[in-house]
Amino acid sequence: MENRTVDTRERILDAGERLFMAHGYEGTSMRQITSEACVNLAAVNYHFGSKESLMQEVFRRRLDWLNEERMRVLDVLEAEANGEPVKPSAIVDAFFGTLLRMAGDENRGGMTFLRLLGRTLTEPSEFIRAFLAHEYKTVMDRYKEALFKALPEVPKAEIVWRFHFMLGATSYAIAGTDALRLVTDWQIEDDDSTDRLDRLVPRLMSFLLGGLRAQLPQFSDAAVDSK
Amino acid sequence: MENRTVDTRERILDAGERLFMAHGYEGTSMRQITSEACVNLAAVNYHFGSKESLMQEVFRRRLDWLNEERMRVLDVLEAEANGEPVKPSAIVDAFFGTLLRMAGDENRGGMTFLRLLGRTLTEPSEFIRAFLAHEYKTVMDRYKEALFKALPEVPKAEIVWRFHFMLGATSYAIAGTDALRLVTDWQIEDDDSTDRLDRLVPRLMSFLLGGLRAQLPQFSDAAVDSK
DNA sequence: TTATGATTAAAACGAACGTATGAATCATAA
DNA sequence: TTATGATTCATACGTTCGTTTTAATCATAA
Numbered sequence: 001m002e003n004r005t006v007d008t009r010e011r012i013l014d015a016g017e018r019l020f021m022a023h024g025y026e027g028t029s030m031r032q033i034t035s036e037a038c039v040n041l042a043a044v045n046y047h048f049g050s051k052e053s054l055m056q057e058v059f060r061r062r063l064d065w066l067n068e069e070r071m072r073v074l075d076v077l078e079a080e081a082n083g084e085p086v087k088p089s090a091i092v093d094a095f096f097g098t099l100l101r102m103a104g105d106e107n108r109g110g111m112t113f114l115r116l117l118g119r120t121l122t123e124p125s126e127f128i129r130a131f132l133a134h135e136y137k138t139v140m141d142r143y144k145e146a147l148f149k150a151l152p153e154v155p156k157a158e159i160v161w162r163f164h165f166m167l168g169a170t171s172y173a174i175a176g177t178d179a180l181r182l183v184t185d186w187q188i189e190d191d192d193s194t195d196r197l198d199r200l201v202p203r204l205m206s207f208l209l210g211g212l213r214a215q216l217p218q219f220s221d222a223a224v225d226s227k
Numbered sequence: 228m229e230n231r232t233v234d235t236r237e238r239i240l241d242a243g244e245r246l247f248m249a250h251g252y253e254g255t256s257m258r259q260i261t262s263e264a265c266v267n268l269a270a271v272n273y274h275f276g277s278k279e280s281l282m283q284e285v286f287r288r289r290l291d292w293l294n295e296e297r298m299r300v301l302d303v304l305e306a307e308a309n310g311e312p313v314k315p316s317a318i319v320d321a322f323f324g325t326l327l328r329m330a331g332d333e334n335r336g337g338m339t340f341l342r343l344l345g346r347t348l349t350e351p352s353e354f355i356r357a358f359l360a361h362e363y364k365t366v367m368d369r370y371k372e373a374l375f376k377a378l379p380e381v382p383k384a385e386i387v388w389r390f391h392f393m394l395g396a397t398s399y400a401i402a403g404t405d406a407l408r409l410v411t412d413w414q415i416e417d418d419d420s421t422d423r424l425d426r427l428v429p430r431l432m433s434f435l436l437g438g439l440r441a442q443l444p445q446f447s448d449a450a451v452d453s454k
Numbered sequence: 455t456t457a458t459g460a461t462t463a464a465a466a467c468g469a470a471c472g473t474a475t476g477a478a479t480c481a482t483a484a
Numbered sequence: 485t486t487a488t489g490a491t492t493c494a495t496a497c498g499t500t501c502g503t504t505t506t507a508a509t510c511a512t513a514a
Contacts, residue, residue, distance in 0.1 A: 169399070270491085277472080
């Protein structure tokens with residue numbers, strides 16, 4: 001009894017992950033999912049209750065580990081720092097590097113899940129964004145505080161915005177790994193497809209850190225003082 | 228005869244733009260669109276042929292101007308430079324600043340279109356990405372070349388990636404202007420909603436430039452030389 | 455072996471989807 | 485004023501959607 005159930009659930013989750021990534025939530029039908037998973041149409045509703053619940057479970061299966069790992073790594077970093085601020089580069093790597101390294105781990109969803117996540121962060125569906133907000137809140141607050149400590153000379157509002165920009169650059173980078181070719185016809189000469197990911201991580205990391213530590217913006221109008 | 232037609236077409240385009248932004252392409256029905264536009268259900272197929280064609284027209288209406296403007300501004304910059312490379316900050320502003328300043332221009336779609344565009348760049352639907360690829364290709368190539376000239380010491384592949392990251396940060400920043408609150412519950416103290424956009428542009432610009440000019444990544448393995 | 459609860463299977467439900475049709479209505483030129 | 489082509493309208497078509505139902509099949513404990 002155990003074996004068949006688990007297999008069916010996992011096959012549905014795998015198929016859902018892949019198809020939601022490829023066609024989006026609204027663009028994927030239950031019949032596509034159950035067909036790809038080689039299970040009966042009613043199996044999704046039996047095991048998960050509804051399409052929405054399936055979507056949530058697809059994310060929970062991966063995000064639970066990811067966010068626990070992010071917490072764990074930051075714990076270690078802060079313990080090592082002995083009350084001193086953690087280096088910004090270490091914080092960025094703990095948050096985004098941990099995410100990106102999932103791409104190489106097929107047991108944790110690999111590139112498929114990363115692309116699904118990247119796309120979903122700009123997904124219009126209300127229930128998905130609300131769900132992700134709840135899943136992410138605690139981790140976000142921890143990292144936000146760590147960055148405040150690490151960059152005391154940068155206004156907090158600025159850090160919050162830059163965290164936001166970093167999320168965007170990362171989401172897009174992982175969501176569009178092959179959309180890149182489509183949109184721009186760009187040729188990346190010194191990479192072949194096998195090690196592209198190994199290069200992407202340091203490349204993105206450099207970019208994120210450069211943005212995070214960039215010169216503070218000059219607001220052209222006098223609104224800063226006049227209010 | 229002219230008046231009624233134009234009004235109907237425009238009302239449909241406006242409603243489509245808003246609803247596609249709010250619920251995505253697949254998540255928006257013809258009945259929602261025609262209902263919001265106060266036109267008959269058959270009007271979309273009469274004026275545009277199909278839902279897909281409507282979506283394309285929603286984009287063309289705004290992108291034609293945007294990309295022409297980007298070309299025009301870069302023409303001016305290169306003419307002023309007299310053969311010398313244009314400053315990276317000017318190139319970035321010409322490409323992303325021109326886009327972001329659309330947000331304040333309701334006649335060109337304003338924030339609604341910007342958020343639609345931001346979300347669509349990671350949209351799964353094949354025909355949309357293919358369409359945007361075609362619309363964007365020429366402009367992209369021009370700006371890519373300008374950046375190559377402006378940053379001769381940075382490897383071309385690196386510039387291409389960083390352009391990609393900049394696109395992502397920008398898309399996300401404009402797509403998620405209120406999703407930000409939802410996902411993170413962040414409080415941006417010194418901004419109220421009226422001038423948030425005036426601040427966002429220089430903030431994002433600083434971030435993008437910081438990332439574009441960041442220290443080059445160090446690849447940990449020896450793959451750079453060994454191949 | 456038989457009883458029981460968990461799982462799978464086939465079929466159907468009503469609702470909503472994008473699209474097409476043909477008649478009614480409109481603006482305009484002859 | 486009437487004829488004509490453009491536009492709007494109500495309605496229906498055939499599909500596909502997510503979900504539900506009821507019966508069959510399975511694995512396991514008594």
